[in-house]
Amino acid sequence: MNLFDEYGPERIVEVYHPGLGMRGILVIDNTALGPGKGGIRFTPSVDREEVFRLARTMTWKNAMAGLPFGGAKAGIIGDPKKLSAKEKDEWVSAFSKLLKGIVPQYYVAGPDISMAEHDMEVFARANGDPQSCTGKPKSMGGLPHELGSTGWGVYHATLVALKHLKKDVKGLAFAVEGYGNVGEFVCKFLTEAGAKLVAVSDSKGAIVVPSGIDANLLFKVKKEKGSVVDYPNARAIQSKELIYQQVDLLVTAAIPDLIKKEDVPKIKAKLVVEGSNIPTSQECEELLANRGVLVVPDFVANAGGVISSYVEYIGGSEKEMFEIVKDKITKNTELVLQRSEKDRVIPRVAAVKIAQERVREKCTTCK
16 A cells, blocks of 8 residues: 555654553644644554554545644554553553654644543643643543534534435434444434434444334443443344444444445445544445445544534634534535535545645645
């Protein structure tokens, strides 16, 4: 995979703390529109290529969202489940300190997998600059992603796509891959709008309830028992089988590279909204389009989190955040789907073209 082109990446930073054994990666892809913005992913499997791909996605996401941010992404390589709370804080703190001089001038951090508001507080305090990251606790002037900004954006992207397909949200059967900070709120907002959740998964497994899952009960079960698999009277299925269910809508909200080429013929949903980052390849999206499946790409649908980060960055309120996320996601999804039809290309190609045009306007090094 060629990771370098006229857009970037501009900087690749790899750090190591010998005492802790902490290894970290930061890729600043492009800063034509502003400092690179992107979350920190803390997993055992995160590697340079994954961070490269995510950083490029953030370049297009921020440009597509119309934000004064460039694209970047970071990763801490390790298993936070094997660390105590104190040890995790030490790892996050060490990573932050090793990025001094780069943060926040060239990179503004945020939460991603296994990173939440407490971790952002640790990062900010270690760096010594509250502007070093977003997603901080309210006590630090933050707008935590736990408010549901990304899920709120995915919900509104879904409404636009349904309108485009001339389908009603009421009675719509849908499945959500990944009941976490994104998936939880997608389930909530869509069921409140009248859609029927019939399948959902988390890291411990997946369930199907053809008659519909009560989102409030699901939230309670997850909170009290730790997994969606404990939802009463549900049929357990293999996690991978979730994407093959007989539904109108599939929302991806967790792992990358979820949908592979061999999965495409088995997907029955006619609308896929990518709430997670890089859940599949462009080739698979092309194959899905050939089968009449509309795919709303990740950096269009899930931009609510980074839009929320921007509102926090400028000192905005929760109310302003929800309004701005709704407005930007709705307008940008409409723009992408219209451009897709006009140019006769898949939505991802249309969205990348729009984002590239916006970056090129400010980029002095792009050809």
